[in-house]
Amino acid sequence: MxxxxxxxxxxxxxxxxxxxxxxxxxxxxxxxxxxxxESFISTAANRSYDCVVTDIHMSGMSGLELVQWLEARGSLIPVILVTANTEAILETAGAAGLLRKPFEIDDLIKCIENAL
Known part of the structure; x- marks a missing residue:
């Protein structure tokens, strides 16, 4: 299985x-x-993930900064960004997917399945 x-x-x-x-x-x-x-980074070193789903706008490290951090370390983990923002520039963020809030869970699952 x-x-x-x-x-x-x-x-x-x-x-x-x-x-x-x-x-x-x-x-x-x-x-x-x-x-x-920051919490993800400090904890995830001991865990293995197949995909990351992150909000873009957060206090501290943004979702875009997290994508850059992962890329700088050679990570191949696909990242799906979620945001309430409608700026077109976010389309080029280098992530595996982008969902605008509010979204349906089925849309997120489709993004995850496509990313995997």
Whole structure:
């Protein structure tokens, strides 16, 4: 039996982060939540993820800065960005996907499946 894909969800909005982790877990993904990019970095060194889902606009390290941090370390983990922002420039952020809030969980799952 194949192992469930492991997803890191990074968002400083507690209610959204918990809802996404719960929804992904109920759909057969292994999901962990982090309240910041810094929290993910300090914890993820000991864990292996197949995909990262991160908000772009957070206090401290932004989702775009996290993408740059991962790329600088040669990471091949696909990153899906989520945002309430509608700036077109975000389309070129170098991520595996971009979802605009609010979005449906099925749209996120499609992005994750495409990224994997």
């Amino acid at each position: 194949p192992e469930e894909p492991k997803i890191a969800v990074i968002d400083d909005d507690d209610s959204l982060r918990v809802a996404l982790v719960d929804s992904l877990s109920s759909r057969g993904f292994g999901a962990d939540g982090y309240s910041s990019g």
